[in-house]
Amino acid sequence: MPAPFNPARRLAVNALVRVRRGDAFAATALDEGLSKARLEPRDAGLATHLVYGVLRHHFTLTAALAPLLRGKTPDKAMALLLAGAFEKLILGTPPHAVVNEYVSLAKAELGKLSGLANAVLRRVEAPEVTPETEFNLPAWLVSEFEGGYGEQAEAVMRDFLTPAPLWLWTTDSGARALEDEGALLEPGVGDVLKVVLGGSLRASKAWREGGVQPINPASYAVTELLGDVKGRRVLDLAGGSGVKAAMLTARGARVTSLDVDARKHKAAEENFKRLNLQGEFRQADLRTPPDVPPADLVLLDAPCTGTGTLRAHPEIKLRLTPTSIAELAELQRHMLESAATVTSPGGTLVYSVCSVTDAEGPAVVRDFLRHHADFESVGAHLTVPSVQDDFGARTLAVNGIDGFYTAKLRRL
Numbered sequence: 001m002p003a004p005f006n007p008a009r010r011l012a013v014n015a016l017v018r019v020r021r022g023d024a025f026a027a028t029a030l031d032e033g034l035s036k037a038r039l040e041p042r043d044a045g046l047a048t049h050l051v052y053g054v055l056r057h058h059f060t061l062t063a064a065l066a067p068l069l070r071g072k073t074p075d076k077a078m079a080l081l082l083a084g085a086f087e088k089l090i091l092g093t094p095p096h097a098v099v100n101e102y103v104s105l106a107k108a109e110l111g112k113l114s115g116l117a118n119a120v121l122r123r124v125e126a127p128e129v130t131p132e133t134e135f136n137l138p139a140w141l142v143s144e145f146e147g148g149y150g151e152q153a154e155a156v157m158r159d160f161l162t163p164a165p166l167w168l169w170t171t172d173s174g175a176r177a178l179e180d181e182g183a184l185l186e187p188g189v190g191d192v193l194k195v196v197l198g199g200s201l202r203a204s205k206a207w208r209e210g211g212v213q214p215i216n217p218a219s220y221a222v223t224e225l226l227g228d229v230k231g232r233r234v235l236d237l238a239g240g241s242g243v244k245a246a247m248l249t250a251r252g253a254r255v256t257s258l259d260v261d262a263r264k265h266k267a268a269e270e271n272f273k274r275l276n277l278q279g280e281f282r283q284a285d286l287r288t289p290p291d292v293p294p295a296d297l298v299l300l301d302a303p304c305t306g307t308g309t310l311r312a313h314p315e316i317k318l319r320l321t322p323t324s325i326a327e328l329a330e331l332q333r334h335m336l337e338s339a340a341t342v343t344s345p346g347g348t349l350v351y352s353v354c355s356v357t358d359a360e361g362p363a364v365v366r367d368f369l370r371h372h373a374d375f376e377s378v379g380a381h382l383t384v385p386s387v388q389d390d391f392g393a394r395t396l397a398v399n400g401i402d403g404f405y406t407a408k409l410r411r412l
């Protein structure tokens with residue numbers, strides 16, 4: 001009979017195969033795997049930790065494995081070796097336990113390639129330290145972080161290698177329901193708390209009753225730049241699945257949310273229903289000006305590379321190229337032009353991206369202001385720590401906070 005292994009590791013390896021091939025985001029691959037496997041909470045936690053851990057440390061792990069591999073390693077064998085190497089080199093699991101577990105798993109999953117797991121995982125060791133293996137980013141992206149954060153870049157890049165906390169916006173009754181279920185609530189930023197929860201958030205009473213909404217404090221802080229929104233009309237451009245729209249509506253705004261993707265709006269509508277909120281959702285391609293009346297308060301949370309969210313979405317860095325940054329910057333420019341057309345004179349236009357690259361943030365705003373004498377930057381004073389520049393601010397992405405670039409513009 002083959003030796004047993006923890007099914008969490010099999011689930012993690014299968015999820016990693018999908019994510020590395022580009023077939024699914026980590027969260028989706030894990031959710032789908034976990035919903036079928038029905039693991040104990042502890043094992044579900046291990047599977048999650050392995051998938052995200054491998055993706056966060058991908059550059060170190062591939063550099064460690066490279067000298068031990070010849071030719072093309074099949075996808076599943078590679079995912080298994082990455083998970084084994086992560087446990088041995090990063091988590092510090094005792095080497096004999098790593099080899100036993102992963103060789104048993106390899107016998108079940110890899111057939112005649114199982115000998116590879118034994119040979120490689122016994123020998124794998126930490127690779128030479130280079131900027132790529134130290135920060136687990138391609139060298140060109142290390143330069144982007146250094147450009148954006150200067151002396152604080154190293155702290156940001158290291159923080160991105162740690163697990164993402166669970167940040168939740170809560171109502172008073174939502175916070176009480178979480179505490180009743182044994183959750184630990186730590187102060188976060190404003191209405192967003194850092195929560196340690198034993199079980200699944202979606203299975204909690206607080207979730208079902210609409211008392212909580214996951215959101216990173218940096219993302220919440222962007223919504224606060226619009227000021228007091230109570231009773232006021234807000235255009236939420238590129239509103240997507242409506243997380244920022246929900247936060248604005250909860251503070252009393254009347255939000256019209258526009259996005260090109262109707263599926264995201266369907267998700268937004270369902271989430272609004274859960275939160276007992278009402279909003280208006282319209283489909284629009286914002287590369288051209290939308291057909292809606294102008295508003296005093298406009299938010300453009302533009303599509304971006306997501307380099308400020310690598311802690312929670314480490315798979316992004318596996319595929320990112322300088323070309324994708326340039327393409328998105330071009331789209332952001334067009335969308336900011338469209339946003340300007342629906343900002344009333346005297347009104348406020350907040351631009352934001354969850355990316356730390358210069359091209360998607362300061363450069364977009366700088367170019368816009370150069371061509372728009374009718375707009376001025378009024379400074380982005382955020383409720384989270386941030387680094388200011390001439391046009392806006394970049395949130396300081398440490399202690400679990402995401403990296404956003406945002407600027408608050410006023411139409412003269």
Ligand SMILES: C[S@@+](CC[C@H](N)C(=O)[O-])C[C@H]1O[C@@H](n2cnc3c(N)ncnc32)[C@H](O)[C@@H]1O
Nearest residue numbers: 238239240242243244259260261285286301303
């Ligand atoms: C950063 S996400 C928005 C997240 C959202 N504001 C929230 O807080 O949940 C960017 C959004 O831009 C949308 N988008 C991309 N291209 C677009 C286009 N040409 N016109 C309108 N929306 C677009 C995407 O569908 C995506 O939902």
